[in-house]
Amino acid sequence: MVDKTHPKLDEHHTPVTIVEGLEHPMALMDTIPDEPAELTELANRSVVSAKQFSRKQIVQLCRLASKYESTQNIGQFPLTGKILISAFYEPSTRTRLSFESVWHRLGGDVISITDPATTGIAKGESMNDVAEMMNHYGDVVVLRDTNEDAIYDMLNSLRIPIINAGNGTDEHPTQALADIYAISKWRPDFLEENIKEDKKLSICIIGVPSHMRTVRSLLIFLALFSSSIKEVVIVTNSETPFSKDQLSELKQAGLVIRTEDNLESVLPDMDIIYINTITWRGESYEEHGTEYSLDKNSPLKKDAIILHPLARGDELSTALDDTPHNWYFAQARGAVFIRMALMTSLVRF
């Protein structure tokens, strides 16, 4: 017999926490001047890599996202009559649902593929041919695929924009936009050009930059904001944490970056701790285990925030959910607003 009693059944609403409220996005809007012209270059463009964005574009996308987040009723539907093709050939909770939510919120319609086995790909159809068809069925494609080349194959035939929602171990640029948006809501001065020396952030990334797409894209963005960062510390026990040229490119871009294998010794100095354990390899994923994990006993700075692209495993204790360190839910929530900002900048036809 199912127990049909639950304390939540007697509640009328869920309380809004400070990280979900309007205070942070409004502070961000007040800090950053509105310069919409910076976003015009994004019109009708595909988004495959974080490398395509300039610092100014990211700053303005964050500002526009904060405007969407602060506005309860946006009162306009710029994507009316537009169709999003949401093609997810690999599992997703947040990315697919947030892109689809964005498209609906902006007035458009969505058609979805959530399982490649239900498409011609199961019969050996090429991504080139799939892309050719998609030109006629929708206005923008959002693609997630375990194969990092799939998006490039589709670009050969596509005449409508495509957005990379995660291509194998390569990149996840819109997740990195959500990461920067979360950081900038917590500390709006992160987006400013001339941050004071004592306000620069120390950022710990628990993960393997060579194999984690979220980390790869985030590092590209962090390099653009090197002037706001004291240092980035990669915590890993991998003997080859970086792919060819990755570390030298980040350093060349101005990022102060080092690796460490002892998390406990690093944590007390860190302002932001970004943790991830999942890496996709072919059709399945690997977890990098719980050798590095965060819980209520972790030696965190009082004001430190934790970010996680999610889905989480045992590496991030649920006991941290009710603490001020939890910015990972705000990060996931903010992904809706930063993707609204991106979509309204891209779709201008």
Ligand code: CP
């Ligand atoms: N962050 C992220 O990519 O989550 P999903 O796998 O649920 O889309």
